[in-house]
Amino acid sequence: MLADIRAQYDRIPKAVKVFAFRGVVLILLWNIVYKFLLEPSGIPDVAMCHFFSNISAGTMSLFYPYCYAKDVTVFVRDWPVININAACNGLELLVIYTGFLVCLPTEWKRMLAYAIVGSVTILFVNYLRFLALSYMVLKNMAITGFAHHYIFTIVVYGFIFLLWRQYSKGYDWR
Numbered sequence: 488m489l490a491d492i493r494a495q496y497d498r499i500p501k502a503v504k505v506f507a508f509r510g511v512v513l514i515l516l517w518n519i520v521y522k523f524l525l526e527p528s529g530i531p532d533v534a535m536c537h538f539f540s541n542i543s544a545g546t547m548s549l550f551y552p553y554c555y556a557k558d559v560t561v562f563v564r565d566w567p568v569i570n571i572n573a574a575c576n577g578l579e580l581l582v583i584y585t586g587f588l589v590c591l592p593t594e595w596k597r598m599l600a601y602a603i604v605g606s607v608t609i610l611f612v613n614y615l616r617f618l619a620l621s622y623m624v625l626k627n628m629a630i631t632g633f634a635h636h637y638i639f640t641i642v643v644y645g646f647i648f649l650l651w652r653q654y655s656k657g658y659d660w661r
Contacts, residue, residue, distance in 0.1 A: 609646070612643055
């Protein structure tokens with residue numbers, strides 16, 4: 488049985504083994520750093536939540552004159568419209584996206600370019616998600632909860648998948 492497992496392992500291409508090893512190491516490192524350093528201090532979660540609540544309120548104020556952000560909540564006429572919490576600020580999206588790029592053994596300039604452009608684009612898509620959710624709340628749409636938990640999640644992760652696909656195009660997995 489052990490020989491069968493070894494034979495199966497030997498058939499796995501080296502690039503896939505490297506990718507999997509890097510992935511496991513990155514997941515462990517990220518969880519240790521986040522759980523023990525970043526999460527207790529609120530860095531960068533608090534700053535990202537405030538940033539997104541402020542730019543969302545700024546954009547919404549173009550259409551709703553009495554729109555403002557207080558802490559991580561966007562208000563319209565003193566009515567709370569949306570809360571931007573750490574789970575939704577996009578930090579984990581960036582970690583997942585860039586983690587995949589780091590796991591592929593490719594040229595660092597290409598990886599850095601994709602990491603920067605992709606991260607900015609992902610944050611922009613997440614910002615559009617906040618605006619869409621705010622609009623849905625303001626219009627009292629019955630589908631808001633479903634959209635928040637399922638539709639927008641599929642859209643954002645689908646977008647990340649397309650970025651990964653573009654990055655790994657032409658990559659030799661041998």
